[in-house]
């Protein structure tokens with residue numbers, strides 16, 4: 001099963017920029033962007049592009065480049081990018097690979113996805129600046145503290161959901177660039193998502209679009225599935241309907257009861273979430289028309 005390379009991005013080093021481009025497809029875009037980077041003294045290390053259609057499609061491009069003194073040269077580079085963008089009706093973002101995205105992780109009681117992310121982060125495998133962990137249960141506070149990270153218990157009950165979301169916003173709004181739901185089992189309101197204003201990545205414990213919502217493994221067992229899976233997706237107000245970033249599956253059989261399905265699923269969930277988070281951290285995921293392109 002082919003999939004984007006586990007990590008095609010060069011190591012995050014000084015003076016490495018990542019440029020993401022989106023515009024109506026037409027001839028000359030690659031030449032215009034590469035020519036601009038060359039004119040500013042940049043050396044392109046990686047370039048990936050995709051057009052949604054050869055006729056009237058949208059052109060998506062990700063360029064990783066090295067430019068000495070990137071910080072000092074960035075204003076002039078961005079000024080000329082703005083001019084090229086006008087010519088090609090281009091939307092673009094430029095990221096400094098030396099500045100990891102600030103992240104918060106939300107969790108409930110299941111620890112496998114959270115711990116996997118924290119272990120990878122501690123080993124330096126996850127290019128993120130993990131700022132805090134928050135949970136609607138106190139269970140994992142000690143485990144998080146062992147990683148030297150702040151842990152915030154934000155209890156949620158049906159009658160206190162608005163107040164809990166206000167507390168989450170106090171902790172997160174303006175403080176992080178991405179929020180990761182590592183089996184966080186509370187539905188986030190559209191108001192919270194809007195006020196957060198940053199991408200939220202969720203791991204759903206089924207191969208979406210099958211078994212949206214709660215208790216997917218029990219429903220999968222009742223259905224007699226021969227595969228179970230996990231799906232990492234961006235979070236939207238509609239439950240488990242956001243753009244899919246990564247998925248994977250494993251074979252199961254009639255011999256597997258629900259606990260066995262849950263056990264098989266745990267390994268899939270944590271590896272799928274880790275891959276999705278790593279790709280997001282490396283600016284490899286572009287959302288287009290409710291789906292994603294992973295360059």
Ligand SMILES: Nc1nc2c(c(=O)[nH]1)N[C@@H](CN(C=O)c1ccc(C(=O)N[C@@H](CCC(=O)O)C(=O)O)cc1)CN2
Nearest residue numbers: 185186187188202203204213214235236237238239240
């Ligand atoms: N706005 C969104 N919020 C969340 C999403 C999402 O896609 N959009 N994904 C969920 C995670 N999730 C499945 O992956 C999920 C979580 C919670 C529920 C649910 O029914 N929760 C109940 C309360 C459960 C409890 O009290 O423990 C509820 O919130 O009413 C279904 C699916 C994370 N949030």
